[in-house]
Ligand SMILES: Nc1nc2c(ncn2[C@@H]2O[C@H](COP(=O)(O)OP(=O)(O)OP(=O)(O)O)[C@@H](O)[C@H]2O)c(=O)[nH]1
């Protein structure tokens with residue numbers, strides 16, 4: 001079996017609360033494991049927990065010199081570490097209404113690459129980065145390199161293409177791609193014509209709240225509409241609609257981040273408190289899609305420097321950056337300011 005379908009199966013298994021083997025570790029998500037599954041797969045109740053470096057840091061585990069700073073952390077099993085306690089350790093939404101948990105014994109993991117690959121898989125499944133480490137062997141088995149490789153060098157396969165009439169835009173086509181790593185379907189809107197010269201391109205990361213419901217917490221909805229308008233006004237270009245909801249942490253985790261923001265955290269600290277990096281997106285898939293469309297030079301509509309380097313690292317030359325600012329509103333002013341102050345977004 002090749003790595004890609006195995007990763008899709010592994011993601012489905014984790015979402016369904018089943019175990020997956022990554023290298024020499026068998027993992028079971030704290031978020032989706034039922035008590036019955038735990039009773040079965042960890043009958044003696046001895047499983048330690050694996051959490052990300054960021055979550056360990058948020059829990060105050062490990063000192064500056066320890067692995068908690070840089071890599072995933074294992075929490076040894078102890079008597080009180082049952083399913084409820086594990087969920088309280090995993091879910092920052094519970095941080096505010098609980099007694100202190102502990103004492104916790106955090107130990108550096110033996111194989112950080114393997115642990116990181118396991119946590120990456122949990123993220124691709126849209127789950128919290130917290131896993132039981134169990135002894136049981138499982139049906140779906142992957143190597144850490146399969147996960148790291150699929151994320152670093154994804155392949156874009158065109159699955160379908162059709163005309164899509166859009167209001168006030170030149171004749172357009174929608175092209176669907178399947179992500180070799182996650183099985184997600186990404187979309188390219190190819191608008192009008194751009195014969196020969198580097199087209200104007202927008203990489204839009206999925207944002208259900210902003211794109212569909214017009215949430216005022218971010219600027220995604222207006223950015224999406226305005227990008228299409230600008231591309232249309234140029235006579236042509238490409239908009240990629242990338243399924244990287246919540247900067248790559250998934251919809252449920254983004255809502256968890258929003259709940260933390262309701263408690264006063266900013267967008268960066270909310271991600272970290274959940275156990276994620278500030279931004280978990282990669283642009284290998286975007287580059288692969290552009291290449292599949294025959295594009296290797298672009299004029300990029302963005303304020304995000306990671307998109308410029310991300311495409312460049314994957315062989316797409318950005319010949320020009322076109323700024324893409326929207327008017328702010330009282331709900332997203334802090335968010336936009338944080339992106340500039342803490343995430344290096346360009347003015
Ligand atoms: N985790 C998280 N994701 C968010 C939050 N607000 C918006 N997003 C997601 O962020 C992505 C949009 O990224 P932005 O940082 O707004 O903009 P960008 O696309 O990186 O940069 P530009 O190209 O300049 O627009 C979408 O996937 C949104 O779902 C938040 O508070 N937390």
Ligand SMILES: [Zn+2]
Pocket residue numbers: 207209210211218219220221
């Ligand atoms: Zn948004």
